[in-house]
Amino acid sequence: MASARHMGAAALMVALAVLALATGGSAKLQHEFYKGKCNGSDVEAIVKSIVKARFAREAPIVAYLLRMQFHECAVNGCDGGLLIDGPGTEKTAPPNLSVKGYDLIAAVKAELERKCPGVVSCSDIQILATRDAVALAGGPAYKVRTGRRDRRQSRASDVKLPGSEYTAAQAIAYYAKLGMSAYETVLLLGAHTVGATHCRAIKNSRLYGYGGKMGVTDPAMDPTIASVYKKSVCPNVTRSDGNTVYLDDQWSALKVDNNYYKNLQRGRGVLLVDQNLYRDGSTHKIVDQLANNNGLFQSQFAKVLVKLSEVNVLTDKHGEIRKVCNKFN
Ligand code: HEM
Numbered sequence: 001m002a003s004a005r006h007m008g009a010a011a012l013m014v015a016l017a018v019l020a021l022a023t024g025g026s027a028k029l030q031h032e033f034y035k036g037k038c039n040g041s042d043v044e045a046i047v048k049s050i051v052k053a054r055f056a057r058e059a060p061i062v063a064y065l066l067r068m069q070f071h072e073c074a075v076n077g078c079d080g081g082l083l084i085d086g087p088g089t090e091k092t093a094p095p096n097l098s099v100k101g102y103d104l105i106a107a108v109k110a111e112l113e114r115k116c117p118g119v120v121s122c123s124d125i126q127i128l129a130t131r132d133a134v135a136l137a138g139g140p141a142y143k144v145r146t147g148r149r150d151r152r153q154s155r156a157s158d159v160k161l162p163g164s165e166y167t168a169a170q171a172i173a174y175y176a177k178l179g180m181s182a183y184e185t186v187l188l189l190g191a192h193t194v195g196a197t198h199c200r201a202i203k204n205s206r207l208y209g210y211g212g213k214m215g216v217t218d219p220a221m222d223p224t225i226a227s228v229y230k231k232s233v234c235p236n237v238t239r240s241d242g243n244t245v246y247l248d249d250q251w252s253a254l255k256v257d258n259n260y261y262k263n264l265q266r267g268r269g270v271l272l273v274d275q276n277l278y279r280d281g282s283t284h285k286i287v288d289q290l291a292n293n294n295g296l297f298q299s300q301f302a303k304v305l306v307k308l309s310e311v312n313v314l315t316d317k318h319g320e321i322r323k324v325c326n327k328f329n
Contacts, residue, residue: 028315029145033124038116044128046115050108051132059254062133063195064101069130069308070191071099072123074178075159077312079151079319080122085326093159098198102326104129109325122325123148127309134305137194139256142302144309149319152328164197165205166273168280178311180304186277186286187304190297192247193260197270199234200241205272208236220275222267245270256301261291 034043054061072082075090082090083105090096105125112120124146135141162174168185175185203209207230210218217226234240246253247270248260260274264287269275277283290297320329 029147029310029313031143031145033145033147034120037119038112041115043112043116043120046111047108047125047128048132050111051104051129052136054104054107055133055136059137060195061101061104062137062139062254062256064099065104065126065130065133066191066194068099068101068105069126069305070188071096071159071161072126073308073311074161076151076153077314078123078127078148078309079312079314080126080148080322080325081151081154081158083122083126083325084154084328088156089154090156090159091154093156095161096159101129105325109322113323118321118323121148121150121319121321123150123313125325130305130309134256137254137256140298140302142306144306147315149314149316150322150325151314151319162273164201164271164273166276168273168276168283171273171276172282178308180307182282183286183300184304184307186283186290187297187300188308189274189277190258190260190290190301192271192274193252193256193258194248194254196244196246196253198241199229199243199245201271202229202245203234203236203241206275207234218272218275220267220279225268247271247274256298258290258294258297261287261297265291 032044037043051061068082069078071090072078072080075081082096082099083102084091086092091099091102105122108125108129109120109122112125127144127148128146131142131144162171166174171189172182172185175181175188180188206218206221207226208215208217210216217230229245230236233243233245248255248263249268252259260269263269264275264278267275269278278287290300323329
């Protein structure tokens with residue numbers, strides 16, 4: 001009897017260890033982790049009020065934060081590594097040079113340090129702030145677990161982010177490494193429902209060199225839109241490289257909704273990787289489903305953002321709680 005109980009306990013320990021591995025070490029994340037830990041202040045309410053004030057004067061903050069969450073969590077996990085300043089850090093890697101929103105994270109951190117020094121991690125602030133901005137932009141309101149800690153490492157050489165010219169298969173393979181399915185890949189790209197890209201990301205791949213052929217425009221692109229891009233926004237001259245194009249229709253470019261998928265159906269996806277989701281047989285149907293059902297998009301988008309927010313996090317005694325987000329302690 002005693003030995004059976006012993007074996008039962010051992011089996012439970014193994015099961016728990018497997019669970020911890022399967023959840024990428026996020027077993028210690030909790031809802032409302034900071035409750036009662038900040039000298040009577042409500043950490044999540046403080047984050048929300050600062051995000052709300054910023055959103056009121058600069059609505060594109062939602063795009064900055066969503067992109068930041070992706071670039072943060074896809075590189076060694078959601079560990080604040082992207083926030084570190086200095087030569088050779090993640091921030092200095094080419095795909096991160098156009099990431100914005102660091103000042104908002106710093107402002108939230110400064111306020112929280114005033115209320116309860118050394119308690120709230122920068123990586124949690126990133127996830128909470130993104131969550132709040134998404135809801136303010138008409139997207140889903142969702143709960144996130146907290147208790148992340150900040151990594152004492154940030155290397156530009158670790159930054160391997162997907163290319164804007166990826167096929168759907170390449171995108172799926174990339175996200176599979178983060179534990180995501182094909183369905184979740186299509187959902188994640190739905191973040192392109194907000195924000196903008198620079199012309200340099202579409203000039204060669206879509207407007208003037210599709211398929212590696214000089215002068216060829218992607219035949220899947222709606223000709224009316226292609227002509228607007230070519231004539232006015234992204235003409236074929238170097239100085240247009242830095243001009244910007246909304247990733248969704250202008251009226252919807254600050255709204256978290258499923259209009260992005262409707263655009264893919266009409267050949268109005270902006271990046272090649274976006275339009276490829278509709279070109280490819282394996283993801284075409286998922287795009288149709290999400291385009292036809294905003295409620296489905298909202299609920300599933302929340303789930304995938306939560307899943308992304310828990311990739312390879314540090315908890316417990318690992319890492320540190322930084323004093324400022326752009327420097328290790
Ligand atoms: C295959 C995957 C992806 C590729 C190749 C990709 C590529 C890009 C590119 C090239 C831009 C424009 C950057 C610029 O010109 O400044 C961009 C913008 C953006 N991306 Fe992605 N992205 C991908 C996935 C994601 C994911 C998963 C998210 C978030 C969950 C995301 C969120 C955003 C947002 C919100 C913007 C607009 C940023 C702004 O307006 O400042 N992207 N992406």
